[in-house]
Amino acid sequence: MNITETTQDNVSRVELEGRFDANTCGTVEQFIREKIKEGMLQFVLNMEKVPFIASAGLRVVLVFARELQMNKGNLCLANLQPNVLRVFEISGLKNAMRIFDDMESAARSFND
Amino acid sequence: MIWKVPPEASTIDIANSCFPNLQFYEIIMQRLSFDFPASTVNLAKIGELAAHAGQKAGFSNVNIGDIQVAIDEACTNTIIHGLEKDSTRMFQLIIQWDAGKIEILIHETGVSFDPESIGLPDIEAPLEDRSAGGLGIYLVRKLMDEVKYSTDEDGVKTLYMLKRVK
Structure with missing residues (x-):
């Protein structure tokens, strides 16, 4: 899993590349955990280069989404x-999570 | 390595002697069998094999994706819960298919785990009430047509999954 990140207007844009299984x-979890420690509260995960997700990946996304929402x-x-x-849909996470068609709509949603 | 397993000579003999006037159809199932250490490093390759098998069995791309998720979840459960990520321990993975269906079997001798005992996650719950656990086995049950778990008298546990082309 390769991770690249850029920060713009207090939003951390995290681009993932590879299987999320x-x-x-653990690599993704560690990365986001570090960013939260640095004080970052807003994240968009760019999943364009993620060809596969398993429940282990869903769990990481779910745990951070819930934790950040509470903070x-x-x-x-x-x-x-x-x-x-x-996979998000079958797990019932499609409606529970904030999912956007592209990075710009995702980033814009933070201003709403 | 992929090979065809023709019926044994004795099977052909008995079919011919019982029904000498009927043409019988060979049942040829392709089968891949591996012993893997209990480590998550092989999950990507296992997914590739499952895709190959699913394609040969005639599944659509969407269903091949489903099979890949199911096999990944089943192997992950075995590695993490059954064999406690101890890479000195092994599990056997069998993928077998013919035109119309795929069967996946995992044999191991680790900690007992009955998928039936895992409660279904509440997939309608809002984010703050969602539990992060139980999703793996939920996906396996949802994506495959049959899922069975058994333990034989020697303590070998088998997870069996089947999916049919629709």
Whole structure:
């Protein structure tokens, strides 16, 4: 799993590249945990280059989304590939999570 | 390595002797069997094999994705819960298919785990009430047509999953 990040207007844009499974979820978890420690509260995960997600990946996304929401922060997702979106849908997380078609709509949602 | 397993000579003999006037159809199932250490490093490759098998069995791309999720969740459960991520321990993964269906079997001798005992997550719940656990086995049950778990008298546990092309 490769992770690249840029910060713009207090929003951390995290681009993930690779499978998001039990083997790689720890890398993502650690990365976001570090950013939260640095004081970051708003995240958009760019999932464009994530071809596969398993429940281990869902769990990381769910845990941070919930934690940030409780601390007046936010985590949303953008650019999900159809099969990845399907896993969110079957798990009932499609409606529970904030999911956007592209990075710009995701970033804009923080101003609403 | 992929190979065809033709019926054994004795099977052909008995079919011919019982029904000498009937043409019988060979049931040829392709089968891949591996012993893997209890480590998550092989999950990506296992997903590739599942995609290959699913394609050969005639599944749509969406259903191949479903099979990949199910096999990933089942192996992850075995690695993390059954074998406690101890990479000196092994599990056997069998993927077998013919035109129309795929079967996946996982044999291991780790900690007992009955998928039936895991409660279903409340998938309608809002974010703050959602539990992060139980999603893996929920996905397996949801995405496959049949899921069975058994333990034989030697303590070998088997998770069996089947999906049919619709």
